[in-house]
Amino acid sequence: MPKAHWYAVRVGRRPGVYATWQDTEKQVKGFPGAIYKSFPHYKAAEGWQRAGNRLDRSALPSSLSRKSSKSLVTDEELDSNTSEKPFKLVKAVNRSNSDPFPAKNDTVIPPAASDPDLSPQQQEILRRIMDGENFFFTGSAGTGKSVLLRAIVKAFKEHERAEEAKVEEGWRRYLSGQDKDQEKGGRKRWKLGVTASTGMAAVNIGGTTLHSWSGIGLGELPAQKLYENILRNKITAKRWRTTGAVVIDEISMIDAKLFDKLEIIGRKLRGSSAPFGGLQIILSGDFFQLPPVTKGSSINCNFAFEAESWNRVIPKENMTALTRVFRQKEDKFVKILESMRRGTISHGDVDILRGLKRDVEYPEGIEPVGLYPQKAEVTSINLARLEALDTSLKVFMSCDIPGVNSRGFALDDRQATESCNKNTIWAQELELKVGALVMLVTDGVLVNGSTGTVVDFMTLSEAKAAEIYPPANNSGSNPDQKVAWPVVEFVPSKYASGRLAKKVIIPQMQVDVLNAWGSPEATRHQIPLILAWALTIHKSQGQTLERVKIDLNNIFVEGQTYVAISRAVSLDTLQIMNFSASKVMAHNRVIEWARPFEQEQEEEEEWDDLMANAELDF
Numbered sequence: 001m002p003k004a005h006w007y008a009v010r011v012g013r014r015p016g017v018y019a020t021w022q023d024t025e026k027q028v029k030g031f032p033g034a035i036y037k038s039f040p041h042y043k044a045a046e047g048w049q050r051a052g053n054r055l056d057r058s059a060l061p062s063s064l065s066r067k068s069s070k071s072l073v074t075d076e077e078l079d080s081n082t083s084e085k086p087f088k089l090v091k092a093v094n095r096s097n098s099d100p101f102p103a104k105n106d107t108v109i110p111p112a113a114s115d116p117d118l119s120p121q122q123q124e125i126l127r128r129i130m131d132g133e134n135f136f137f138t139g140s141a142g143t144g145k146s147v148l149l150r151a152i153v154k155a156f157k158e159h160e161r162a163e164e165a166k167v168e169e170g171w172r173r174y175l176s177g178q179d180k181d182q183e184k185g186g187r188k189r190w191k192l193g194v195t196a197s198t199g200m201a202a203v204n205i206g207g208t209t210l211h212s213w214s215g216i217g218l219g220e221l222p223a224q225k226l227y228e229n230i231l232r233n234k235i236t237a238k239r240w241r242t243t244g245a246v247v248i249d250e251i252s253m254i255d256a257k258l259f260d261k262l263e264i265i266g267r268k269l270r271g272s273s274a275p276f277g278g279l280q281i282i283l284s285g286d287f288f289q290l291p292p293v294t295k296g297s298s299i300n301c302n303f304a305f306e307a308e309s310w311n312r313v314i315p316k317e318n319m320t321a322l323t324r325v326f327r328q329k330e331d332k333f334v335k336i337l338e339s340m341r342r343g344t345i346s347h348g349d350v351d352i353l354r355g356l357k358r359d360v361e362y363p364e365g366i367e368p369v370g371l372y373p374q375k376a377e378v379t380s381i382n383l384a385r386l387e388a389l390d391t392s393l394k395v396f397m398s399c400d401i402p403g404v405n406s407r408g409f410a411l412d413d414r415q416a417t418e419s420c421n422k423n424t425i426w427a428q429e430l431e432l433k434v435g436a437l438v439m440l441v442t443d444g445v446l447v448n449g450s451t452g453t454v455v456d457f458m459t460l461s462e463a464k465a466a467e468i469y470p471p472a473n474n475s476g477s478n479p480d481q482k483v484a485w486p487v488v489e490f491v492p493s494k495y496a497s498g499r500l501a502k503k504v505i506i507p508q509m510q511v512d513v514l515n516a517w518g519s520p521e522a523t524r525h526q527i528p529l530i531l532a533w534a535l536t537i538h539k540s541q542g543q544t545l546e547r548v549k550i551d552l553n554n555i556f557v558e559g560q561t562y563v564a565i566s567r568a569v570s571l572d573t574l575q576i577m578n579f580s581a582s583k584v585m586a587h588n589r590v591i592e593w594a595r596p597f598e599q600e601q602e603e604e605e606e607w608d609d610l611m612a613n614a615e616l617d618f
C-alpha cells in the first residue's frame, strides 16, 4: 500500500490540504465533527477536499464552511483532475446520524419568544429613521432601546434585500439588451453598518465594533492621518463610500474626540460637506450608564454629546428619550431608578435601598446572580464557590476558529482566541460541577440571562432517554454525541417573555465575532454558560436579571451603580450590599446636558396627552 503523503481536511479548524500529520492534527484534534482523509497524491487530496467543499458547504455552519486562508489549494489546482479515489479513511463523522437537534417541537425546547411589538413611541422613531433622518434615541435602562435597535436593523436588511434584487434585475435587463444603461454600484441607501462602542455590545446586536467598521485601529492618530490610512485600504474606503447608514450602539462609551474624527473622515472620504459626508447616523445609548473607557480617570473624558460636530450631526429635534420603562413593573422601583439617574436621590429612597441588604429566600433554592464592580473579585468568588462543591470538576475548552478581519487579513488561532475573549462573554475554559450556579449567555435559545443550577452531565442520547432536551436553536454548532454536556435546571421565568422548561441540556453552540462586512472574524464553539455566583457590572450591561445580589463596595466609575441596580426586575428579588448615597455617582455634565432636553420632551408629551384627552369643541 502506498505511503500517505497528503491529508485533506474537509471539516476542521482550517479546511485544506496538509503535508504532515502534525499540521493536520492541529486542524482536527478536538474539533467537533472533524472530517479528514489521507491520500498518496496531492491532486487526490485536494480533489476530495474540494468536492467536500462543494457538497457540504450548505450543510455546515457558516464558520466551518469558509475557505481556509492557510489551505494549500490554489485556484489553478482546483480546476485540475479530481478523479483519483482516496485509499485510506482516517476519520469521518457521519453528520446525518449526529443531528442532536431534531426539528420536531416535541423533542426540543422551543426558542424564546421573539421581540415584543414596538410601542407607538418606538414606531415613530423607526419611521423617522427609515425616512433617512440622523437620529439619537436614548432612555433609561429597560425602556426598549435594544428592542428598537433590532427592529431598525431588521427593517434595513429587508430593504437592502429588495435593493439588491432590483440591481440584479437591472443587470439582467442590461445584459439581455432590454435596457441601455445600468447604474454602476454606487452608494446603497439601505446598506447598514451595524456597530457598537464595545465588542460585547456589538456581538449582542450582530454587528462589529465601530473601530473595526471604520478601520481606524485604536483611533488615536489625528483625523488626517487616519483618513490617509483608510485610503490605503481599498476595502475600508469602499465601505465608507457605499454604506447608506451606520448604527452606533452604546454611544455613551464613545469619546467626543473620536466622534469628531470619524465625522471628518466621513466628509473627506465621501467628498461631501454634509455631516459624516451624508452617511446617515443612528445613535443609541444612555449617557447615564457607562462612560467612555479612557486611560486614567473618567472625570477627564468627554462624552460624544460634547463633540464639536454633535449638534450638526444630530439636530435637537432628532433626539428622543424613550419614556416607558418595560423592565421594571413596580412604580416605586421605576421612580427610584429615575431619581438615581438624575442624581436627586431622596432620603426616603436611600432608606429603601439600604434596607435591601437582607438575604432573599427563593422558593426553588436557586441563588441570585452576584454583580461586582471589579473583575478580580468576580474571578475569586466564582473559583472559591466552585472549589467548595464536592462534586467532580468538568472542564470544557472552547474551539475557536479563525476567520478574516475587517481589513481582509486572515487571523491565526491565537488571534481568533483573543478576539473571542475580548468580544464575547463566552468562556475559553469553562469549569463546571454539579451544583454550580450558571447563567445562559446567548439570545435566541431560551432567554439570555436565565440562571439555573447544573444538575447533571449527560450525552445527548442519555438526555433524550430521560426526556431532557436541548434548545431548538443550536446556533449552528455540531456537538459531539459522545460528550456528556451539562444539564441545567433553570428558574421558571416570571417576567421574561420566554418560558423555560425546568431541565434543559445545554450542549456546545457557536458565537461569531463579525468583521465589518458581517462575516466571521472568529467563531467560538463552546457551551453558552458562565458561572453566575459573580459577574462584573460591565458584563451585565444590557441584561435583564430576575434575581440579583449587588455589592457596591468597590464602585469606581459613574453610572456603575445605576447599571447594576437597573438590571433587576423588582425590589423583592434584589439584594444590595454596601449601599450609600455617595455610591450613586451620576456625571454632572450628563445631568446638565440631559436636563433641558428631557424636560422639553416631558412638557411636549404632557401637552400631547392633554390635547388627546381634551374635549375640543371647535
Ligand SMILES: Nc1ncnc2c1ncn2[C@@H]1O[C@H](COP(=O)(O)OP(=O)(O)OP(=O)(O)O)[C@@H](O)[C@H]1O
Pocket (backbone or CB within 6 Å): 115, 116, 117, 118, 119, 122, 139, 140, 141, 142, 143, 144, 145, 146, 147, 148, 286, 326, 327, 496, 497, 541, 542, 543, 544, 566
Ligand atoms: N414595546 C415593548 N413592549 C413590551 N416589552 C418591551 C418593549 N420594548 C422592550 N420591552 C422589554 O423590556 C425589556 C428591556 O428592553 P431592552 O433591553 O430593549 O431595554 P434597553 O433600553 O436596551 O435597556 P438597557 O439600557 O438596560 O440595556 C426587555 O425585556 C424587552 O423585551
